[in-house]
Amino acid sequence: MIRLEAIRREFQVGGEPVHALNGVSLTVERGEYLSIMGPSGSGKSTLLHIIGLLDRPTAGRYWLAGRNVTGLSDQERALIRREKIGFVFQLFHLVPRLTAAQNIELPLTLDGLPPEKRTDRVQSILAAYGLAARARHLPNQLSGGERQRVAIARAAVTRPEILLADEPTGNLDRASGREVIELLERLNHEGLTLILVTHDPELGSRARCRLQMRDGCLLADGEAR
Amino acid sequence: MRATDILRFALQALRGYPVRSWLVLLAMAIGVAAVVLLTALGEGARHYVTGKFASLGSHLLIILPGRSETTGGHPPILGETPRDLTLDDAFALLRSPRIERVAPVVLGSAPASWQRREREVTVIGSTSAFRRVRHLDLAEGDFLPIMEPRSAPAICVLGATVRAELFGPERALGQWVRLGDRRYRVIGVLTPQGQSIGLDLDEVVIIPVTSAQALFDSPSLFRVLAEAKTREDIASAAADVREIIRHRHEGEEDVTVITQDAVIATLDRIFQALTLAVGGIAAISLVVAGILIMNVMLVSVSERRQEIGLLKALGASGGKIQVMFLTEAALLSLTGAFLGLGLGLLGVWTGRELYPVLPLAPPPWALVGALAVGLGAGLVFGVLPARRAASLDPVQALAGR
Known part of the structure; x- marks a missing residue:
């Protein structure tokens, strides 16, 4: 599904090059549940952004579903994001002026789906995620857990193959965090490839496959401790 | 993304900051209204003045002593003053069959x-x-x-x-x-x-x-004031006048004949130029409104960085984001322009009610021009903010940086 080969990513910070990723190679199978753990600044978010085609590696190669996506244009990458990848962020990133239902609808709208189809898909996912009563609420009228569930619904409504979650529980209390993680795991059971970035070892240890990052390098699970 | 969805999204975005949107609409509306009102005033003045002149006497010829000439060689060495127009000259003009009275x-x-x-x-x-x-x-x-x-x-x-x-x-x-x-x-x-x-x-x-x-x-x-028999006779009457005077003045055509048509045509041109100039000055305010739109859109882009990052993460390409933001700018300028058109026409109507003497009427080209310049300014000045939005790095934008 995902194959990274010697991926490097450098940033220029104040004229000094910073190596966020230092030659990362990684293979993720379809339907995998992978967690990437590590302290902040270890490059785990950068790795997630590169997998999600939001960021380009400085060097290295990347195959997604058998296709080399390393050198694709902005437009082609956008298309792949739209069709294959869902994102869940720590800060939810809901559009504040849109209702829960409209937020979930947004990727379908960007896709150019006809309105009737969009409404159907949004209604069914709202019902499935227990958000039907919240459909017309604005994000600031929702609790943190509800916001993250709306964000997950938005990521899942396009039926992507890969779900990338960056500290999805980082801004939630334990109870809502548990709900959110269970929802993500349910999607993984349904066949979605789930990649979870977290610095919480308890959360990370729930994944079938666990990776540790340190200074832009991947370590196998256990090695870090 | 469907056109209706782009429009709806832009509309929702504009409603997200109503005060700013309204102020920009107002600026654009004032600009367009100014163009409409000022050109209407210019046109009104033109109609008023030419109308006044036309009412002076319908087929008037004005004959002045001396020749106004802009071509020719050296000035004469001896002062060559034109002959005076005399009463005999005046009554001789009646010999022309095309002149009614003198x-x-x-x-x-x-x-x-x-x-x-x-x-x-x-x-x-x-x-x-x-x-x-x-x-x-x-x-x-x-x-x-x-x-x-x-x-x-x-x-x-x-x-x-x-x-x-x-x-x-x-x-x-x-x-x-x-x-x-x-x-x-x-x-x-x-x-x-x-x-x-x-x-x-x-x-x-x-x-x-x-x-x-x-x-x-x-x-x-x-x-000497002479009146031609009919409107069609004016030109030939003027030729007759020159001929008669030359005959009487030993071959010198030393009078200037001004026909009323020429006067009206000149005034018409002057006022048309005036209307254009005034309309042009008013159009500057449209450009200012365009710059205002750019300003508001730039603020909006920097406030909505995270949203732009999100849209990119959801699979919107840079081009699409550019279209979305340009639509917002176009919506602002177009709504403002139509608002201004309404305001301007209302002003023209009020003016006509208050001063029926002055035939206020905005010329059609000014209406079309004001709309076009307004929309154009919005689009041109919307390009820079839209480009900026489109070129944001999604990772940076999502982090709000």
Whole structure:
């Protein structure tokens, strides 16, 4: 599904090059549940952004579903994001002026789906995620857990193959965090490839496959401790 | 993304910051309204002035002594003054079959007095034809009678103001008014005429042309007014005038003939240029409104970085984001422009109700132009913010940096 080969990513910070990723190679199978753990600044978010085609590696190669996506244009990458990848962020990133239902609808709208189809898909996912009563609420009228569930619904409504979650529980209390993680795991059971970035070892240890990052390098699970 | 969805998204975004959106709409509306109102004013003035001139006398020719010429070689070494226009020249013009009537005009100023009241007046010496040529109406008495042009009876017709100031409530008809060192009997008083081609006809005293020549001790005419029989005759009448005068002036065509059509056409051009200039100045405010749109859109882009990052993460390409933001700018400018059009037309309508004399009417090109420039400014100035939004790095944008 995902194959990274010697991926490097450098940033220029104040004229000094910073190596966020230092030659990362990684293979993720379809339907995998992978967690990437590590302290902040270890490059785990950068790795997630590169997998999600939001960021380009400085060097290295990347195959997604058998296709080399390393050198694709902005437009082609956008298309792949739209069709294959869902994102869940720590800060939810809901559009504040849109209702829960409209937020979930947004990727379908960007896709150019006809309105009737969009409404159907949004209604069914709202019902499935227990958000039907919240459909017309604005994000600031929702609790943190509800916001993250709306964000997950938005990521899942396009039926992507890969779900990338960056500290999805980082801004939630334990109870809502548990709900959110269970929802993500349910999607993984349904066949979605789930990649979870977290610095919480308890959360990370729930994944079938666990990776540790340190200074832009991947370590196998256990090695870090 | 469907066009309707793009529009709806832009509309929702604009409603997200209503105060800013309304202020920009107002700026654009004021710009468009200014163009509409000012061009309407210019057009109104044009119609008013040309209308006034057309009402002067429909087929008027004005003949001035001297030739206005912009071509030619060296100036003559000996001063070559043009011949004067004389009464004989004026009446010779009647030989043209295309000229209906001729009014010679002598102009000067003299003190006018009655009893102990005295004031300076403009004295016009002419004939009975003057009344018809200039469409004058009388409040009291008669105009100069038709008579042998060489006779110089001591009679006069007063302008409305002159009559009021010399006689007040007393009866003017039949009284003797002193002009310079001669006395003239008042036989008529004009109705108030108002200003007309630089001459206030309320401030004049009209006497027979020969009397005026005697009064000012000069045989030369100030000008000759001639009226062509029909509108179509104006051009050939002017040619006849030149021909007759050249014949009488030993082959020298030393008069200038101004036709009323030419005057009106010139005024028309002047006012059209004025309308254009004023409209152009007003259009600057449209550009200012465009810059305002750019400003608001730039603020909006930097406030909505995270949203733009999200849209990119959801699979919107840079091009699509550019279209979305351009749509917002276009929506702002278009709504503002139509708002301004409504405001401007309302203003024009109000103006027409208040001052029916002035035929206010915005020219169609100004309406179309204002809309086009407004929308164009919005789009042109919307490009930079939209480009900026499109070029944001999604990772940075999502982090709010």
